[in-house]
Amino acid sequence: MTAALRFDPIRLPEKCEQLRKEVRAFLAEEIAAGTFDPHKPNREDTDAPEFSRRVGAKGWLGMTWPKKYGGQERSFLERYVVTEEMRVANAPTRRFFVADRQSGPVLIKYAPEHIKMEILPRICRGEICFAIGMSEPNSGSDLFAAKTRATKTDGGYLVNGTKIWTSSAHIADYMIAIFRTSQPTKENRRHGLTQFLVKMKQPGIQVNPIGQITGQYEFNEVVFTDFFVPDDHVLGEVDGAWKQATSELAYERSGPERFLETYYVLTELVRAVGPNPDTRSAEGIGRLVAQLHTMRRMSVSVAGMLEAGKEPVVEASIVKDIGTVWEQQLPHRVRDLAAFVEETATNRETLERQLDFAIKTAPKLTIQGGTTEVLRGIIARGLGLR
Amino acid sequence: MAESDNIVVETAEKIFADLADPQEINNDKNSWQGPLWQALSEAGLPLSWVPDDLGGSGASLADGFALLNAAGRFAVAVPLAETMLAGWLLAQAKIASPEGEMTVLPASPKDRITLDADGSLSGRARGVPFAKAAKHFAVLAHGKDGVSIALVDAAKARVEAGLNVGYDHSDTVTLDKVQPVTLKAAPKGFDQTTMMLMGGVARSLQIAGALESMLDISVRYSNERVAFEKKISKFQAVQHNLARLAGESAAALAAATSAADAIANATSFDDEVYLEAASAKIRCAEAAEKGGAIAHQVHGAIGFTLEHILHRYSLRALAWRDDFGSESHWAVELGKLVANRGADELWPLVASR
Ligand SMILES: Cc1cc2nc3c(=O)[nH]c(=O)nc-3n(C[C@H](O)[C@H](O)[C@H](O)COP(=O)(O)OP(=O)(O)OC[C@H]3O[C@@H](n4cnc5c(N)ncnc54)[C@H](O)[C@@H]3O)c2cc1C
Numbered sequence: 001m002t003a004a005l006r007f008d009p010i011r012l013p014e015k016c017e018q019l020r021k022e023v024r025a026f027l028a029e030e031i032a033a034g035t036f037d038p039h040k041p042n043r044e045d046t047d048a049p050e051f052s053r054r055v056g057a058k059g060w061l062g063m064t065w066p067k068k069y070g071g072q073e074r075s076f077l078e079r080y081v082v083t084e085e086m087r088v089a090n091a092p093t094r095r096f097f098v099a100d101r102q103s104g105p106v107l108i109k110y111a112p113e114h115i116k117m118e119i120l121p122r123i124c125r126g127e128i129c130f131a132i133g134m135s136e137p138n139s140g141s142d143l144f145a146a147k148t149r150a151t152k153t154d155g156g157y158l159v160n161g162t163k164i165w166t167s168s169a170h171i172a173d174y175m176i177a178i179f180r181t182s183q184p185t186k187e188n189r190r191h192g193l194t195q196f197l198v199k200m201k202q203p204g205i206q207v208n209p210i211g212q213i214t215g216q217y218e219f220n221e222v223v224f225t226d227f228f229v230p231d232d233h234v235l236g237e238v239d240g241a242w243k244q245a246t247s248e249l250a251y252e253r254s255g256p257e258r259f260l261e262t263y264y265v266l267t268e269l270v271r272a273v274g275p276n277p278d279t280r281s282a283e284g285i286g287r288l289v290a291q292l293h294t295m296r297r298m299s300v301s302v303a304g305m306l307e308a309g310k311e312p313v314v315e316a317s318i319v320k321d322i323g324t325v326w327e328q329q330l331p332h333r334v335r336d337l338a339a340f341v342e343e344t345a346t347n348r349e350t351l352e353r354q355l356d357f358a359i360k361t362a363p364k365l366t367i368q369g370g371t372t373e374v375l376r377g378i379i380a381r382g383l384g385l386r
Numbered sequence: 387m388a389e390s391d392n393i394v395v396e397t398a399e400k401i402f403a404d405l406a407d408p409q410e411i412n413n414d415k416n417s418w419q420g421p422l423w424q425a426l427s428e429a430g431l432p433l434s435w436v437p438d439d440l441g442g443s444g445a446s447l448a449d450g451f452a453l454l455n456a457a458g459r460f461a462v463a464v465p466l467a468e469t470m471l472a473g474w475l476l477a478q479a480k481i482a483s484p485e486g487e488m489t490v491l492p493a494s495p496k497d498r499i500t501l502d503a504d505g506s507l508s509g510r511a512r513g514v515p516f517a518k519a520a521k522h523f524a525v526l527a528h529g530k531d532g533v534s535i536a537l538v539d540a541a542k543a544r545v546e547a548g549l550n551v552g553y554d555h556s557d558t559v560t561l562d563k564v565q566p567v568t569l570k571a572a573p574k575g576f577d578q579t580t581m582m583l584m585g586g587v588a589r590s591l592q593i594a595g596a597l598e599s600m601l602d603i604s605v606r607y608s609n610e611r612v613a614f615e616k617k618i619s620k621f622q623a624v625q626h627n628l629a630r631l632a633g634e635s636a637a638a639l640a641a642a643t644s645a646a647d648a649i650a651n652a653t654s655f656d657d658e659v660y661l662e663a664a665s666a667k668i669r670c671a672e673a674a675e676k677g678g679a680i681a682h683q684v685h686g687a688i689g690f691t692l693e694h695i696l697h698r699y700s701l702r703a704l705a706w707r708d709d710f711g712s713e714s715h716w717a718v719e720l721g722k723l724v725a726n727r728g729a730d731e732l733w734p735l736v737a738s739r
Contacts, residue, residue, distance in 0.1 A: 005598075005632060007640035009647035011739050020737070088733050263733075271729035282721030283714060289724050290665035290717065291672075293736055294641040301640060315636065322633045379632055380625035383605050 005315060009297070010304030016081045023085040026058060030091070038090045039350050041264055042214065042357040048092035049126075055086075055093075056126025061100050065108060070121030076307040080256065080300065087260040094168060094218070099123045102252060103130035103176050110236035110244065111197065119174070119197075133163040133177030133198065133222065134245075140165075141374050143178070144190045144242065148224060150179035156230040157181070157196070159204070162223050167368075169207045169220040172200050178241045190242035195235040204228065214360040252369060254302040254316035259295045259323030261365060262358040265334040265351070266292070272338065272345040284337040288330065295323050314382030321375045328365045331358035394434065394449040395456050401425045402460040408599075408695040411463070423464050423487070432469035433483050440482040442473055450474075451646035454588050455639075458595020461698045463554050465489055465516035467588050472524035475581060479535035479570035486521040489514055491559055495582045495711045499561060501529030506563040507536060515709055517545050517557035525566070526581050533577050536566035552698075552705035580655050585710030586667035587649060590642035593670040596703040597635040600681040603696065604631060608684055618684075627680050634677035641669040648739070658738045660723060664716040671713035674703035 031038055035051050055061060063079045065071025079100075086093050104123050107116055122128045139145040148161025159179055169175065175198040182192040200207075204227030209217045236244050266288055273281045298319050305312045335355055341348060366372045380386055405422040426432055434450040436442020445453075450470055457466050465487045472488035491511035492499060499509035507527050517523070523538040542564045550556035605628060608619035618624050645666035652659045678700040682689050689696040707713060724732055 005601075005636045005639065007636055007643065009640075009644040011647075084737060088737075267729045267732055270725055270732055273725055275726050275728065277721060277725045279718055282719075282725060283717040284721065285724055286664070286717030286719065286721030287668060287672075287713070289661070289720055289732070289736070290641075290668035293661055293665040294637050294644075294669040296736060297644040298636065298640040314632070318629075318633045318636050321629070322637060373626065376626040376629035377622070379629035383601075383628055383632060385605065385608065385619040385625050385628060 005318070006305070006312065007298055007301040007315065008304065010301050012077055012081065012300065013075075016077055019078055020081045020085060022058075023060070023082050026054075027085060027089045027091060030054070031089070036090065036092050039264070039268070039354070041090050041354065041361075042216070048095055051092055052096045052126035052129075054126070055096065056124055059124075061096055061126055062104055062120065062124040063100075065104060065120065065124070069108065069116055070124030077300075077303055080303045084256040084260070087256055088263060090264055095129045095171065096123070096126050097257070098132060098168065099128065099130040101255070101257075102132065103174070106176055106195070106235060106244070107197070110195065112232050115197065115232060128173040129168055129171050131166050131169045131172035131175040131200070131222075133166055133169075133175045135163065135165045137162060137164050141371055143245065144184065144193065146178055146180055146193060148177075148179050150181050150194060150196065150229065152181075153228075156228055156233070159196075159198075159224040159227040159229060162221060164221050165210075165219045166207075166222050167219045169200070169222050170209055170217070174198060175200055175222070176235065178245065182239050192239050193241040193245075194238050195241040195244055196229050197233040197235055198227075198229060199233075202227065213363070214357060253320035253375075254299055254306075254312075254323075256296070256299060258320045258369075259292070259299065259327050262327045262330045262361060263292075265331050265354050265358045268347060268351040268354050269334045269337055269341075271347045272341040272351050274342075274345070278340065281337050281340060284333065288333060291326055295319065295326060299323070314379055317375045317378045317382070320369070321372060321379065324366045325372065328362045331355055331362055335359065392449055392452050394431070394445050395452045397429050398426070398431055398453050398456050399460075401429060401431075402456065402462060406460050406462050408461055408698050412693070412695050412698060419464055422462075426464070426466060427485070432466055432487075433473045435470050435474035436477050436483045440473075440477055440480065441485075442477070442483055447650040448646065451587070451591055451643075451650065454591040455595045455642070455646075458592035458703075459599050461596055461599065461695075461702050463552075463698075463702070465519055467592060468516045468520070471585055471588055472520075472522070474584065475524040475526065475535055476537055478573055478576055481535065481537050481568045481570055484522050484537070484567075487516065487519050488522045488524055489516045489520040490524045490526075490581070490585065491517070492526065492578070493585065493709055495578065495715055498578075499525055499527040501527040501534050501536075501569070502563065503530070504563075505569065506565050507538065507561045508563055509561055511559045511561075513548075513550070513556045513708060514559045515550075515557075516555050517543075517559045518547050518555045522567075523559065525561075526572070526578055527569075528578075531571070533572040534569055535572050535576075536569040538564060538566045550705035550708065552702035554702065554705065556705070556708075575654060582710045583655060583660065583663035584649065586716065587642065587645045587663050589706040589709050590638070590666040590670040591646060593674050593703045593706050594635070594638040594642040596699040596706075597631075597638045597673055597677045600677060600696070600699045600703075601628075601631050601635045603699075604628060604681045604684045607689075611686075624684060627683060631677050631680040631684075634673040634680070638670045638673035638677070641666040657723065657727070657735060661720070661735055661738075664720040664723075667711065667716050668713040668720070671707035674700075674707055678703055 062071040063074045150157035181194040185191045206223045208221040430443030433442035434445040438444045468489040473483040493514045497511045525536045544560040546558040645662040648662040
């Protein structure tokens, strides 16, 4: 048989359930204290520094990392539970999420020891925010077309060029970016890119916010002009970033954040229809819940395989493909059903406000983190088609 | 397809490979059933879910579910799942299973069989898979004292033959004051919904298996078929269709195996098991529709012929959607359950395991 897709029915271990209770209790306290409103996904407080610190103090940042870097050496499945609960509660995670999911693990793998000792514990304490500098105006899906140059100079590199769509760059303390250090070769057009740790808020970097169709400001243009990066901020192999950039994808692509971004409209719909729904509403809700449940089972399954040291690259891509298409359609399906909600439903306004925001959010979901088309290409490769 | 490390599944796969090769079955319409059924029976597979002391081979629920998934991969068209379900149902009331083909009734949540005061059974059950082939029926009946489980001699019932979308027997069975061979009370809490959920999960595993095979033969075909001087697998549009088929196949497999695992480890059919089982049937049925369409698209006209084996998987997967409650039925029921528990209990339910 060609396609050996595996989705073992992995269950979260008991200690995850204990942790889940702790996270729920913590979030309930934060909500009670007015840190954030779980019914408002479109908040303006993308920058919630105190909340980040309190999450860090709980030991929920860098959970899987070595203790010497401030981590907890807990399992990937425990981290999974924390991520889920934060998402579902609409907690303001933007400030720490990228560092926790992606940047920290990259540093652990490729940064020199003194940098790890300096930065990782601060991520764990929720003190610093990271951004990812991959895309450029003429290089999105085709990452290897990136042109922003890092030219060797005394003790480091000088960077010139522009990154774009950089989420959180306006609040970030650091960026992990790829820059061109030499030209691609005939044999390998992926050659010549290097990963760097960039300290933001320095001379030579200008961050220009870009508005989004939701009305929010989350991503940015970042312009580098003779910006200096010291030698010890090179991450991994010079000219070899392509190997590094492709290896971490399974972690990035299959997490609960890949199907829960518009989840809140489903909860609100259930609230609006009340305990005795008509047949149409019941069927609509039933289908959405069945799809959600299935995706979550797939996602937990991939998390379990990662925990066990396997590399489910195709499975992870499938979860992101199905998950992002689902979260994109969800607000529209909820809108279909909400047409029949009674005028008297007490949460009608909340539901309408949420739908308004979710429908505006939806178009990005199948673009950020790699487009649907690119993912399907990866799946096709896994199936032996290319 | 996952490599099996399971002796029940290994045995079954060997039998299927020897006696139920889809191409041979497709060419030879009739004479393969006898030898296949005999080999399965000799290996004790149809009574997998019946304990030793009730005449079965006493395999675990988990092994039986894995066997059904394998049967789906071969699109096996003998009453294996049906006999397994019948044996399982009888065993709930400690009724011993006879030899030979069996099926269960009712096979739809809408139909009811009633138990009269004189101990006889009456009622009509539609869409009963393989009733024509069955020697016995395992019946769930409602009487004034609650739910009973009965073993019925098929010869005493009226069976009108029908065919489902997949060309398999799906018959209407009428019981008119039929005296059962054996009748016992169902265990506490066991009801028709339990039976429908169990049947639905069995079908989900079969659908998932059929989709795995559809993905497999579609990928293979795309690597052989040449158009515009290229293998069609090199066209991006075809690749993306196959990626989506892989997604549907994966979703079906994940939903079905998760539900099977939930039932195999459950002590009762609580809300969480209900979520798993109902979701599996809903999601697998959706996958059968979407995935089957892609498999046919990739195969072009050849896949639409009776000679090609694709329809053995695609039509059967579509037909299996209807048994033990369609996806619409379960979606309504699951939706009601969710609404009834209330909005704030939805996520705890989804995140329950
Ligand atoms: C909300 C949001 C946040 C983001 N945050 C970040 C961030 O923090 N850091 C960062 O680096 N980037 C970020 N991005 C950028 C994101 O990674 C890119 O948008 C994405 O990779 C697509 O690139 P593009 O926008 O240049 O589109 P293009 O690559 O120009 O693609 C346009 C269309 O063409 C299709 N296409 C392109 N190539 C192919 C192909 N080979 N086969 C088939 N179809 C193809 C694409 O699928 C897409 O449909 C973010 C994007 C969004 C929407």
